[in-house]
Amino acid sequence: MAVTMNDVARAAGVSLKTVSNVINNYEFIRPATKQRVLDAIDELGYETNLTARSLRSGKTSMLGLVLADLSIPYYAELASDIMKAAWARGYRVLVEQSGNESEHEKAALQGQFRSLTDGLLFIPLALDAEQIISAAGKKPLVLLGEFVQDPRLDMVLIQNQEAAAAVTTHLLEGGRRRIAVLGAHDGDEAGSNGLRLRGYRAALAAAGVAHDPALVVPCDWRRDGGADATARLLDSGVEFDAVFGLNDALALGALHELLVRGRKVPEEIAVAGFDDIDESRFASPSLTTVAPGRTEIAERAVELLIQRIESKDAVATVEQPEAAFELRIRQSAP
């Protein structure tokens, strides 16, 4: 059926191994021989069978990427960047959607899927560090998204706390004093939610503004979560003059709900988010948010994972690089 090296070898009148050598750029091959082989490859339309190569070499040149769902813009954009970074380094990416369910996440960590990849990029949402460590195999693993934080695991960090503080400070400087937070429970300490909440509270404290737990509204990190939470907040009668969505989806949902209810943004209520997804630039009004350094995150994560894959020495100290953030001030909170 398919053309194999053997066919090429026969056509070129050389041994199979010589064809292999040509393909792998082995140094000592007579130009004439090489040309003959290349011609034969061209003529027969030979293509390397990557499956066979993988079996022989033990490497697949594929990275696994486990995330909740590509329909979530931040993940889609991150996935896009990750794929570009991986591609540039000669790796492909096999995406697996966990749907934010621990069973799926566990399956992705352990499952057969893994034997197809040389290593895994994982954005955990449902599993905690213990579970990840016990479920993970021996293959390289780099975490993203920091719902999980643990000194034993390689991961790429973002400046959740500092960035959230920067957003909050910006809102405070705009004269806002009653800043609602969407997407956390008031007690949250860990994970992106906890860290961002902590940044928020730190900024309030620094400005000498009292923290009101009633302004912290837990909800799903999705557009409708943000919309619902905002609706509840409005209905509850709690006063607020700004909304900080712990991610852009929440902020955009909030923005939508506020406008539907006839509130003026930013005049009455300012809105800010976190993630700087593309959509936020084109919202109306455009959304003030934090760019967490998505491209840098993708680059670092891919680089770190590939380094782990390609380095021989099994024992390496854990690395946790941190990406730089940037505040993007737009219309929703000028």
Next chain:
Amino acid sequence: MAVTMNDVARAAGVSLKTVSNVINNYEFIRPATKQRVLDAIDELGYETNLTARSLRSGKTSMLGLVLADLSIPYYAELASDIMKAAWARGYRVLVEQSGNESEHEKAALQGQFRSLTDGLLFIPLALDAEQIISAAGKKPLVLLGEFVQDPRLDMVLIQNQEAAAAVTTHLLEGGRRRIAVLGAHDGDEAGSNGLRLRGYRAALAAAGVAHDPALVVPCDWRRDGGADATARLLDSGVEFDAVFGLNDALALGALHELLVRGRKVPEEIAVAGFDDIDESRFASPSLTTVAPGRTEIAERAVELLIQRIESKDAVATVEQPEAAFELRIRQSAP
């Protein structure tokens, strides 16, 4: 290093082939033997080496998906649906981003990448039918997105023309008479742009409204394309009371630009799109658009491709199923 069938066989005291038989659910195995093998698998933590299986069986159980970029919401959402559909049928999806460049698209069709997949789902943007046919190998191929249409190729169609006509008719019924179209040249005949434009013109004709070429503005199918085109339109002084973006990104970009310029939507100018991406529901005002049946498209495409992969008979008549659309009337054009 890794545990192989051989290790399991030794541990269970059976032949390697029996282990293989157990794993593949071969019928005639004594329950006791089966149990012993399963226990050994469990104990040793054996996992099938999918690479070896692929080499032996000639199947990878992976589908390739070639699209421009995951950061484009419609593609991300479609990819998500495709992955779910494929997953449900025991296939994984390997995504390749073409960046809308013909070289990349060609490479994806021909490249080594292909040897990793059993078949390809392809959303062509740069290549035409001729190029696709000549570049494609022998592996099953199903097209999506219909920038290309050709009776020789399997593809999943959407009702571009009918849906665009429905949108236009809706705008006309809302009393609009000067409907600008973003994302096409007035002469376009083929592709999504041409078909949608044709639907637009058909609806105008049916309502007895004259077509003004000045209202048709070509631009990139992206948010900033829509924003720029709208800006140009406004600056040119051409009168219009509605904007039909040939996809949602264009419409959202237009919406943004209109609001920035202080135009009231929908009072002064109505806006409608095409795709029904998630974002459109939460835009402010929410966007009237057409849902092209994304989930159905994904399901059909995956099903068709897998059918091609698994059917023995090479010669099958070309199939071009068509997904049903639905008009979603929201605030931007009530």
Next chain:
DNA sequence: GGCCTGATCTGCAACGATGTATGCCAACAG
């Protein structure tokens, strides 16, 4: 008892590539 049938299990070869070891030959030194 010998033969047949069907359940159960086994061994060998093969998928297509690459690593290792080695062979061959020309050129060159002694």
Next chain:
DNA sequence: CTGTTGGCATACATCGTTGCAGATCAGGCC
């Protein structure tokens, strides 16, 4: 003229799995 070196090519084993073709054995039947 022989021995050595180094460029170039080859044969063979191997990666982990599955298809194919048996081998083995118990029970049923004449």
